[in-house]
Amino acid sequence: MILLLGGTTEASLIAATLAKEGFEVLLSMATSIPPRGGLGPGIQLRIGELDVQGLSDLIHDQGIRAVVDATHPYASAISAIAWSVCRRIGTPYVAFDRPSAVADVSAIHWADDHTHAAALACLFGRPVLLTIGVRNLSPYVAEARLHGVKLVARVLDHPFSIEACSRAGLELDEITRANGPFSIMENTSLIMRHHIGVLVTKDSGDAGGVGTKIAAARDSGCRVVIVKRPPRPKAGHSSIPALMKALRYGLASDPRGGR
Numbered sequence: 001m002i003l004l005l006g007g008t009t010e011a012s013l014i015a016a017t018l019a020k021e022g023f024e025v026l027l028s029m030a031t032s033i034p035p036r037g038g039l040g041p042g043i044q045l046r047i048g049e050l051d052v053q054g055l056s057d058l059i060h061d062q063g064i065r066a067v068v069d070a071t072h073p074y075a076s077a078i079s080a081i082a083w084s085v086c087r088r089i090g091t092p093y094v095a096f097d098r099p100s101a102v103a104d105v106s107a108i109h110w111a112d113d114h115t116h117a118a119a120l121a122c123l124f125g126r127p128v129l130l131t132i133g134v135r136n137l138s139p140y141v142a143e144a145r146l147h148g149v150k151l152v153a154r155v156l157d158h159p160f161s162i163e164a165c166s167r168a169g170l171e172l173d174e175i176t177r178a179n180g181p182f183s184i185m186e187n188t189s190l191i192m193r194h195h196i197g198v199l200v201t202k203d204s205g206d207a208g209g210v211g212t213k214i215a216a217a218r219d220s221g222c223r224v225v226i227v228k229r230p231p232r233p234k235a236g237h238s239s240i241p242a243l244m245k246a247l248r249y250g251l252a253s254d255p256r257g258g259r
Contacts, residue, residue, distance in 0.1 A: 001026055002247075003064045005050075005082060007071040008098060009207040010240070014070050015043050017240055026062055030078070031160055050078060055085045066251055068243070069095035069236070074133075074202055076230035083233035092250030095236030096243050098205035102214070102226065109225045117200055117227045118143040124223060125149065126197020129190065131213060132227065133202075134161050137168035140200070145169075152194045154178060181209050187216030200225045 001024040004015050011027065018025045019042035027039070030049045039045055050058065058064065069082050079095065086093035102108065111117035114132070118139040121128045127150035130140055134155050144151040153170055155161040157177040165175050176190065187209075191199065199217045203226055204210055210226075217224045237243040 001062055001064055002066050002068055003028060003059065003062070004068045005071050005078060007075055007078075008073075008096070010096060010098065011070040012039075014068065014096060014240055014243065016040055017244060018068070019043050021244070026064070028058070030075075031158075033156065033158055033160075050081065052081055052085060055081055056089065059085065059089065059091055064091060065254070066092040066094070066247060068247060069093065073098055073204055073229050074227075076232075080233050090254075092247070092254050093234065094243055094246045094250055095232060095234060096240070097232065097236030097238050098207060099238045100203050100229075101206045101208070101210040102203055103211075104214075107218070107224070108214075109223060111225055111227050114227055115139045117225050121198045121200050121225045122147045122149045124198050126223075127152065127195050128198045128200060129154065129194065129196040129222075131199065131201045131209075134164035134168075137165065137170065141169040150174075150194070152176060152190075152196065154190065182212060184212045184216045184219070187213055188220055191216060191220045191222055196220070196222055198223045198225060200227070202227045203229050 002018055004011060004018065004025055004027045006027050006029045015025050015027050019040055025043045026046060027043055028046045028050065067082055067086050069079055071078050083093055109120055111120055114136040122143040128144065130151065130153040137153060140151060151174050153165060153174060154176045155165060157179050199213060199222050201210055201213050214224055237246055
């Protein structure tokens with residue numbers, strides 16, 4: 001069985017590709033947001049975050065032959081855990097790296113992390129739109145309150161997201177609930193409706209809607225702040241065929257073999 005650590009749009013496609021090639025797949029996701037397209041034959045789903053012990057136990061209990069890391073480019077903690085555990089116990093590990101969607105870096109304000117991005121975004125004194133998910137909202141709320149800057153966060157329309165916004169200190173009128181993907185027109189409409197002057201996003205690729213966000217911001221005269229990707233513990237593959245080739249090589253090199 002292959003353990004597929006999900007969290008990206010591509011995870012469902014990778015799971016389907018694995019199943020089509022005859023692998024049994026266990027798709028592991030941190031949250032209960034269902035994977036797009038559902039699950040096909042030969043694919044099981046588990047929900048919940050994993051720590052070092054939890055992942056080690058899962059690999060042992062389920063007879064996992066290899067780990068495929070298709071987590072979000074910013075999910076650095078689980079990637080580091082997976083790489084460390086696989087190295088320690090000798091389980092093949094391969095990763096998928098979603099290609100960047102930032103082709104033109106002119107006029108982009110790059111931030112090393114969310115604390116840096118929050119300080120940078122609020123320096124301009126204009127309303128800020130956050131399109132960064134819900135795990136790192138607190139520094140933006142703190143900076144916005146300090147500088148008296150209007151803050152709007154677009155998050156998934158899911159109870160988990162609303163709870164996270166509330167814990168970070170966001171009021172209901174600072175939250176926009178919607179599920180993507182979003183077109184340039186939809187992004188522009190949101191920017192104009194709230195008079196946004198600064199858009200904050202992550203370099204999460206075309207599947208993360210980065211290209212349409214940047215285009216809408218530039219069309220609206222809006223500054224763009226992008227949080228840089230954290231480093232991966234091991235370089236990944238930017239296409240599914242390359243990922244599958246690496247997986248097959250890893251399994252062939254594993255003395256335990258098998259599917």
